[in-house]
Amino acid sequence: MTVLEADVRGIAAPPTRGILARLVRRPLALFGLVLIGLVVVVALGAPWIAPYDPYEQFFEGLSLEGAPLPPDGTFWFGTDLVGRDLFSRLIYGAQTSLIIGVVANGIAVLIGASVGIAAGYLRGRTEIVLMRFTDLMMAFPALLLAIVLAATFRPSLWIVAMVIAMVNWVQIARIIYTETRSLAERDFIEAERAMGAGALRIMFRHILPHLVSTIIVWGTLGIATTVLLEATLSFLGIGVQPPVPSWGNIIFENQTYFSSAPWLVFIPGIAILALALAFNLLGEALRDILDPTQQGYH
Amino acid sequence: MGSPPPEVLLTVTDLVTQVATPVGARNVVDGLTFDLRHGETLCIAGESGSGKSMTALSLMRLLPRPMARVAGGRVLLEGRDLLALDDAGMRQIRGREIGMIFQEPMTSLNPVLTIRRQVAEAVAAHGGVSDNDAAIRARQLLDQVQIADAARRLDQYPHELSGGMRQRVMIAIALAQHPKILIADEPTTALDVTIQAQILALIRRLQAENNIAVILITHDMGVVAEMADRVLVMHQGRAVESGTAREIFQRPQEAYTQMLLAAVPRLGEMTGTILPKRAAASVVADPVGGSVVKVRNLNVRFDIKGGILQRPVKRVHAVDGISFDLGQGETLALVGESGCGKSTTGKALLNLVPWSGEIEIAGKDLAGRSRAGMKPVLRDIQMIFQDPYASLDPRMRVGDLIAEPLVIHGLATGSALADRVEYLIRRVGLSADQMKRYPHEFSGGQRQRICIARALSLSPRVIVADESVAALDVSIQAQVLDLLQDIQNETGISYLFISHDMAVVEQISHRVAVMYLGRFVEMGTRAQVFENPQHAYTKNLLAAVPVPDPARPRRAYVALDGDLPSPVKPLGHVSPPLYRRELGAGHVVWEREPARL
Numbered sequence: 001m002t003v004l005e006a007d008v009r010g011i012a013a014p015p016t017r018g019i020l021a022r023l024v025r026r027p028l029a030l031f032g033l034v035l036i037g038l039v040v041v042v043a044l045g046a047p048w049i050a051p052y053d054p055y056e057q058f059f060e061g062l063s064l065e066g067a068p069l070p071p072d073g074t075f076w077f078g079t080d081l082v083g084r085d086l087f088s089r090l091i092y093g094a095q096t097s098l099i100i101g102v103v104a105n106g107i108a109v110l111i112g113a114s115v116g117i118a119a120g121y122l123r124g125r126t127e128i129v130l131m132r133f134t135d136l137m138m139a140f141p142a143l144l145l146a147i148v149l150a151a152t153f154r155p156s157l158w159i160v161a162m163v164i165a166m167v168n169w170v171q172i173a174r175i176i177y178t179e180t181r182s183l184a185e186r187d188f189i190e191a192e193r194a195m196g197a198g199a200l201r202i203m204f205r206h207i208l209p210h211l212v213s214t215i216i217v218w219g220t221l222g223i224a225t226t227v228l229l230e231a232t233l234s235f236l237g238i239g240v241q242p243p244v245p246s247w248g249n250i251i252f253e254n255q256t257y258f259s260s261a262p263w264l265v266f267i268p269g270i271a272i273l274a275l276a277l278a279f280n281l282l283g284e285a286l287r288d289i290l291d292p293t294q295q296g297y298h
Numbered sequence: 299m300g301s302p303p304p305e306v307l308l309t310v311t312d313l314v315t316q317v318a319t320p321v322g323a324r325n326v327v328d329g330l331t332f333d334l335r336h337g338e339t340l341c342i343a344g345e346s347g348s349g350k351s352m353t354a355l356s357l358m359r360l361l362p363r364p365m366a367r368v369a370g371g372r373v374l375l376e377g378r379d380l381l382a383l384d385d386a387g388m389r390q391i392r393g394r395e396i397g398m399i400f401q402e403p404m405t406s407l408n409p410v411l412t413i414r415r416q417v418a419e420a421v422a423a424h425g426g427v428s429d430n431d432a433a434i435r436a437r438q439l440l441d442q443v444q445i446a447d448a449a450r451r452l453d454q455y456p457h458e459l460s461g462g463m464r465q466r467v468m469i470a471i472a473l474a475q476h477p478k479i480l481i482a483d484e485p486t487t488a489l490d491v492t493i494q495a496q497i498l499a500l501i502r503r504l505q506a507e508n509n510i511a512v513i514l515i516t517h518d519m520g521v522v523a524e525m526a527d528r529v530l531v532m533h534q535g536r537a538v539e540s541g542t543a544r545e546i547f548q549r550p551q552e553a554y555t556q557m558l559l560a561a562v563p564r565l566g567e568m569t570g571t572i573l574p575k576r577a578a579a580s581v582v583a584d585p586v587g588g589s590v591v592k593v594r595n596l597n598v599r600f601d602i603k604g605g606i607l608q609r610p611v612k613r614v615h616a617v618d619g620i621s622f623d624l625g626q627g628e629t630l631a632l633v634g635e636s637g638c639g640k641s642t643t644g645k646a647l648l649n650l651v652p653w654s655g656e657i658e659i660a661g662k663d664l665a666g667r668s669r670a671g672m673k674p675v676l677r678d679i680q681m682i683f684q685d686p687y688a689s690l691d692p693r694m695r696v697g698d699l700i701a702e703p704l705v706i707h708g709l710a711t712g713s714a715l716a717d718r719v720e721y722l723i724r725r726v727g728l729s730a731d732q733m734k735r736y737p738h739e740f741s742g743g744q745r746q747r748i749c750i751a752r753a754l755s756l757s758p759r760v761i762v763a764d765e766s767v768a769a770l771d772v773s774i775q776a777q778v779l780d781l782l783q784d785i786q787n788e789t790g791i792s793y794l795f796i797s798h799d800m801a802v803v804e805q806i807s808h809r810v811a812v813m814y815l816g817r818f819v820e821m822g823t824r825a826q827v828f829e830n831p832q833h834a835y836t837k838n839l840l841a842a843v844p845v846p847d848p849a850r851p852r853r854a855y856v857a858l859d860g861d862l863p864s865p866v867k868p869l870g871h872v873s874p875p876l877y878r879r880e881l882g883a884g885h886v887v888w889e890r891e892p893a894r895l
Contacts, residue, residue: 187688194648194683195703195752196676198669209693292693292736 022289023282032281039275043094050088051076055243057083068254068261078263080254086264089245090271096246100161100230101223101275107165108226109172109219113211116176121184121203134173142167143232150238160239164229172218176211183207213287220283224276247272307478307511308334308357313371315349315356315535318364326352326366328535334479339505339512341522341543344532345558345771346742350515353532354481357513358398359388375479393423397472401484403464407456413440413467414452420474439470444500461636462493466500473504480505483515490635491798495842498524517771519562520801520844523547531555543848561773563801565843569829574629574783575805588626590678590759590792591647594656596620598642598816602866615865616642617653618816618873624760627790631803631824633839634813637865640796643813644762647794648672648681660759677707680753684765686745690737696748697723697733703755722751726781743774750781757789764796779806800843804828809884812836815865817876822885832879832887 023029042049052058061083063069071078077086119130137145149163183189184207192202231248233239240246242253247268254264315327327349334340342350355361356368359380373380375395380388392398400406407416417436421427427435433452440448443466456464465485472480482501486494498521505512514525522529526543531554539552550556568575598617601610617639624630632640646653649664649672657664660678667675680703683689690699701719704710710718720730726747737745746766753761763782767775783806785791797803803810804824811821812835820833831837867873876888 187683187685188691190650191681191683191689191749191752192691192702193669194650194676194681195706195756196673197702197706201706206691206693209691292738 019286019289023285026285028281029285032278032285035274035278036282039094039098039278042091043098046091046095050085050091052085052088054084054088054092054245056085058085059083061085068257068264070261071263077267078261080250080264081257081261086250086267089250090247090268093245093247093250093268094271096157096240096244097227097230097248097272097275099157100164100240100246100248101227101279104161104164104230105168105219105222105226107161108168108222109215110169111165112169112172112218113176113208113215115169115173116178117180117203117207117211119173120177120180121207122199130173131177134170134177137170138174142229146229146233147236147238150233155238155241157240157244160230160233163233164226167229168222168226172215172222175214175218179211179214180207183210209290212290216283216287216290220276220279223279224272227272227275305336306333307336307376309372309374310334310357311372311374313353313356313373314369315352315361315366316369317352317366323369325369326535327356330371330532330535330537332530332537332540334511334513336478337505337509337511338527339502339514339525340528340530341526342513342515342530342532343517343519343522343558345517345773347534348532349535350532351483352535354398354483354513354515357481358392358396359383360392360398390424393420393472393477394475395477396479396481397475397477398481399465399468399472399483399485401487403461403468403488404456406468407464409456412453412455413459417452417467417470417474420471424475435474436470439474440467442473442504443467443470445470460493461489462496465489465493465497469497469500469504473508473510476508477510479511479513481513481515484517485514486521487516487518491800491844492635492838492842494521494844498844501525518844519559519772519846523846523848523850524844526848531558547846547848557773559846561776562846563772563776563799563805564846565801565804565840566828566845567801568804568824572823572825574807574824575779589623590626590660591622591624591794592656592658593623593643593647594621596643596646596653596655596657598639598646598651598653600651610869612866613869613871615816615867615871615873616651617646618865619655620811620813620816620818622811622818622821624792624794626759626792627786628809629786629793629795629807631795631797631807631810632813633797633800633803633810635798635839638813639816639865640813641764644681644764644794644796647760647762648676648679673707676758677756678758679760679762680756680758681762681764682746682749682753682766685769686742686749687737687769689749690745692737694736695733696735696737696740699737699748700733700751700755703752707756709756718755722755723748725754725785726751741774742770743778746770746774746778747781750778750785754785758791760792760794762794762796765798766795767802768797768799775802782806800828800840812839815863817873818886818888819876820885820887822881823883826881826883826885830885832881832885833889 023033058079061069061075061079068081069075069079075085075087077090080086080089115130115134119127146163146167149166150160153159189202189206192206227248230239230246231252234246234249235252240249242249250268251265258265310330310332313327313330314325316323317326330353342353344350357373361367368381375391380391383391414433414436417439418432421432421435436452437448440451445451445463445466451459459467486497489497501512502525504510516522523543528540529543529546530540531538531546533554539546539550539555546555547559550559596617597619600614600616602612602614603609604611620643622630632643634640642651645651647657647659649667659675662675664675697719700722701715704715704718719733723730723733728744728747740748767778770778779802782793786793795803795806807824809823810827811818812827812833814835820827820831820836827836831840874890876890877892879887879889881887
């Protein structure tokens with residue numbers, strides 16, 4: 001056999017490291033990872049970390065006029081309008097918000113991605129049924145739907161998570177559907193069909209990996225909106241039921257005191273922001289790391 | 299070399315263009331120096347990555363910012379240094395002094411504006427022209443670039459024009475301001491060979507009429523020979539050699555130029571031989587006895603839906619009743635221009651498009667097979683696609699890509715799978731330690747080798763090679779063709795080789811079928827079709843191929859508006875019958891008129 005070796009260049013072997021090891025090498029990703037880790041530890045260890053009982057209304061937690069106290073040495077983040085320790089409530093609220101943010105959003109992404117890929121690749125009747133249903137869901141006011149669902153089932157943390165997932169999968173489905181359709185037109189998908197690959201193999205092995213960056217970006221962006229949607233539901237009385245704290249309902253409980261006690265809104269707001277930011281930073285880094293064509297560019 | 303020619307129009311001295319990469323700036327144009335004289339054609343020739351397009355963009359100061367920049371050198375246009383001009387000054391040069399046309403006429407025109415708007419805009423770009431005058435001039439320009447029925451074309455949108463016509467419009471726009479220089483960057487690469495011949499002849503004529511200097515950038519040495527007064531050969535950003543066309547083609551001095559010219563397949567090179575270039579004499583193709591592919595009356599139609607109810611309103615007759623056999627160890631080439639149905643035929647053999655008629659692959663009838671039912675057939679027939687950049691999943695490692703067909707068909711697991719993949723990757727000339735890499739780390743030629751290894755993994759009896767070397771540089775193209783032929787000699791595999799490139803087809807095929815509008819017009823052995831073409835279309839096709847020999851007289855013919863007729867027909871359309879004429883020894887011609895006896 002005579003093969004000219006002119007275009008057979010030797011390329012140095014790429015370093016094969018674990019995803020975690022590569023994440024840690026990026027300062028922003030590391031920051032996101034540490035922040036998420038911190039929230040998880042705080043949520044899990046709430047009974048041991050929280051200085052006070054989050055439900056206890058302290059007599060000394062209100063000023064003589066009955067106003068909430070600003071942050072000081074006793075109540076680090078101040079107290080809320082009924083004299084409960086805000087710091088302890090935030091720590092317990094992390095449990096709720098993390099579950100809502102991760103679980104509700106995770107389910108939404110799962111449903112959205114499955115619907116989008118199936119409709120985009122299988123086409124035909126599947127596409128018509130799934131996408132018209134998606135359009136219907138999109139046209140339906142999300143809040144109204146959430147209210148109907150939440151009113152039908154007795155609100156609990158897990159029911160609220162489900163309700164949010166049912167509302168939030170729609171946008172992801174539409175985006176994944178569009179991307180899948182354009183991916184399905186590409187040559188390498190036709191090449192797969194030409195060698196006999198089945199629909200499931202093509203959807204999971206060849207289309208899904210290309211959607212990872214979209215899924216991660218939407219997944220992490222969705223966390224912030226999910227936490228806020230939970231807060232809205234709490235405000236309407238159909239979210240996580242008080243007195244159980246969540247970052248969202250802390251904001252809504254206290255928003256009337258915004259001008260006189262701004263810390264009651266700012267501090268939980270910053271917590272939501274930080275959590276969303278942490279997931280975004282992590283997501284961004286993951287997207288780059290999971291794309292083999294991006295290697296060597298950081 | 300004597301006194302400097304007085305008529306020098308453009309002088310480029312030590313041009314350096316840099317592109318930012320993760321490891322720092324890289325010189326893509328590295329100290330380039332050349333002159334351009336009034337009215338001459340300078341061809342900048344080179345393979346992909348040689349820096350030829352970057353040179354053109356540097357001259358026009360149209361480099362993609364901020365990734366690329368001119369880092370040094372001078373570009374003097376009649377004494378003015380273009381690199382020293384400010385943006386406003388440069389805008390006066392573009393269009394007025396230097397016009398430019400690009401490779402893709404599809405994307406260079408704005409799809410939402412009429413041709414009239416776009417040409418008139420170019421006419422009025424530098425002001426001082428009334429709308430009425432601009433419209434009149436637009437009409438004249440279209441006449442000048444020989445667009446038939448110019449008045450009607452002016453009110454159409456780009457998508458209503460064919461590729462050749464769009465490129466004519468681009469030329470009209472480039473010439474609107476009477477520039478002194480026309481830069482044409484691969485102007486005919488995306489066009490069919492007969493259309494290419496028309497466009498090249500048009501550029502030559504306009505150049506002579508208006509005394510324009512042309513910088514023609516191309517990878518095709520045939521086009522260079524057709525067009526160039528002088529040639530500049532580029533490789534890795536540097537000028538390798540320059541001289542008159544005759545000097546370069548007849549006495550190339552540099553090893554690289556010699557290699558480049560040697561790799562170019564020349565039409566007519568194989569005259570007088572029977573077998574393909576590298577075929578072992580022991581493998582004798584037997585088209586009748588051991589027929590691996592049998593196709594009878596194959597039709598492929600696509601409905602075009604329209605109206606409120608999305609009912610079929612028109613029908614594309616992509617393949618229109620063709621029949622052929624492909625023997626064991628034989629290469630049958632399907633040649634024709636874009637839209638003739640050659641790729642669709644290939645896809646029908648793998649059941650990738652809906653078809654009717656009869657197809658038999660290695661004795662198995664394809665009719666009515668589902669996706670799952672196709673699996674056993676696909677073990678005997680595989681496909682190599684045109685674009686090796688697009689046909690490999692960029693997220694998978696090469697080893698997994700090659701293993702995939704074996705995994706899908708459940709033919710090997712564990713160490714047997716690893717051994718087989720290693721054998722395949724070595725067989726196509728890559729090394730086993732490259733299995734862990736991703737496709738983007740490989741060059742185009744290497745990727746096509748990977749595609750070949752994938753296609754071979756199931757040990758099929760037939761491979762459909764759909765324009766499989768069209769996207770590759772000539773030197774790489776020759777290597778891939780050699781590999782395909784070596785594999786055929788070794789294994790007796792059959793190829794259905796789909797191509798628009800007559801010179802490549804001449805080298806690799808035993809038999810050739812010429813397709814036109816979904817039907818065969820001529821079929822025979824390689825020698826019969828190339829040395830004794832009978833059908834007018836075959837003759838046309840052969841005549842249009844640019845020959846890399848500047849001594850050959852340049853063709854002056856320009857078929858006015860010679861675009862291919864459309865295969866889109868009304869619903870009830872029945873194609874007119876073709877009359878089959880046997881010329882003996884398997885040479886068949888299908889003609890519109892019955893042969894007169």
